[in-house]
Amino acid sequence: MEFYGVDPVYSESGVDLTLLRKNLALTVTQRWEKNFQALKTVQAMREAGRDRRNRNAAQAERPGS
Secondary structure, X not given: OOEEOOEEXXXXXXXXXXXXXXXXXXXXXXXXXXXXXXXXXXXXXXXXXXXXXXXXXXXXXXXXX
């Protein structure tokens, strides 16, 4: 376990406590907004992957491909 100053950086199970403390310093509204932005990113990545798979499937179905 690594320590920085007085407070431990990681919990016994390996959780980064600096990130936990940083997030808990935010208001509930700020945390909701961060989570909403993360959700939008995940949704965009899923959609991009789905679009890519569909393009690949369409190309594979073309004669001569």
